[in-house]
Amino acid sequence: MFIDQVRIHVKAGDGGAGCMSFRREAHVPKGGPDGGDGGRGGDVILEADQSVSSLIEYRFKHHFKASRGTHGRGSRMHGANGDDRILKVPVGTLVRFSDDETRETGAIIADLTHDGERVIVAKGGVGGRGNIHFVTSTRRAPAFAELGEPAEEGWIELEMKLMADAALVGMPSVGKSSLIARMSAARPKIADYPFTTLVPNLGMVRSGDLSFVAADIPGLIEGAAAGKGLGHEFLRHIERTALLLHVLDVTGSYEGRDPVEDYKQINKELALYASELAQRPQIVVINKVDVPDTEKTVQRIKAHLRQEALNSVGGNEFDPAYREPVVFCVSAVTGQGIEALAAATATKVNELREAAAENEQVNVQYGQVWEHKRQERDREFTVRNLGGGVFAVAGKAVERMVIQTEWDNEEAIAFLQRRLEHRGVEKALVKAGAREGDEIRILGRAFAFESALIDEEDEQLLAGEEAL
Secondary structure, X not given: OOOOEEEEEEEOOOOOOOOOXXXXXXXXXXXXXXXXXXXXXXXXXXXXXXXXXXXXXXXXXXXXXXOOOOOOEOOOEOOOOOOOEEEEEOOOEEEEEEOOOOOOEEEEEEEEOOOOOEEEEEOOOXXXXXXXXXXXXXXXXXXXXXXXXXXXXXXXXXXXXXXXXXXXXXXXXXXXXXXXXXXXXXOOOOOOOOOOOOOOXXXXXXXXXXXXXXXXXXXXXXXXXXXXXXXHHHXXXXXXXXXXXXXXXXXXXXXXXXXXXXXXXXXXHHHHHOHHHHOOOEEEEEEOOOOOOOHHHHHHHHHHHHHHHHHOOOOOOOOOOOOOOOEEEOOOOOOOOHHHHHHHHHHHHHHXXXXXXXXXXXXXXXXXXXXHHHHHHHHOOEEEXXXXXXXXXXXXXXXXXXXXXXXXXXXXXXXXXXXXHHOOHHHHHHHOOOOOOOEEEEOOEEEEOOOOOOOHHHHHHHHHHHHO
């Protein structure tokens, strides 16, 4: 079974809680704080693996979790970090956010096009810090620690797009599967009725010292770009290919279709689905030329292709932009013209690869890019005036501080106020109209607004925290 699009739910591991502890030894009077930190929760990571050919592993199992970090303990014993959950996906997998309720896809998280490329799709919660971190000259015995941070979780969509150099496209039953079977070691299902091929097939083709990967894309029909039939399911696999092998059936198949009209229709569907596909380099392959009395149709196809090429440059064949159509007459049954087609395709693919390498930009490291965006998003917060002296603050970093605070510990709450002031929340509240004594709400918690005084040592501690 070939699965090329799935939705899965990912949940990273929660962070372990920090420990509030003091040394308790017989000969160490007034022992200082020694609470260890909680361990970080494991991440959920997607990794492109060239040995994985489809997303079938995620067909029936949709929920994946990483392990949580363990809690810190006394004697400066830190909790263990949770193990990451690594999910293998095929090379060529596009990863997007997916809305839980509407199932609509959101921003692209990553496009995993290289073997071994990774991206974190759910980040593990930060472990809470033990009370050893909050010691200052004026706070010698901090009686509080941080709780662990809850992990990220949510739905993502995985969409596989084949990583092939050349794609065979055309109407149903024009002989694409027979051609790829002739050209490569692929053994697709072949029959003389439409829609024999229901999933794309890949084949490695060698010609001399060159090689390329060819994809046999299931037949397209009129309306494919609008999703008719399985249009979208098939067209997505053409997007990454550098070269199109446009296969025409010179006999018109059992339906008696006109190959010239088939050629126009396929190009129309490609352009409607994605305009750049219509501009993709093409080699036109006229198949089944072993059938008697097809010479006139072959000449008519060639004449149309040449006229189309001339029309694109205003009818001037001496225009530098004019390109003679590349056409091969072949027979998948007898093997006629197959070697020449494979050689020309291999040469063209090699040229396109070299051109792409010259123009290739610095390789995008999605893990780094997405992590940078995540950090920027985390730092943002909003303040809303709800009226009646009530203000609501929202933002991931701010909410994390609230979650990690022990609300039955006054010392911990006082430190939270200092953290919020350092993050600029106090200034934002004042700008929004908040006054001393107003009610501030964050994540269902409410407390009175009052200015927090930060001494120099706490300022340094909080600055170090922000840099981590």
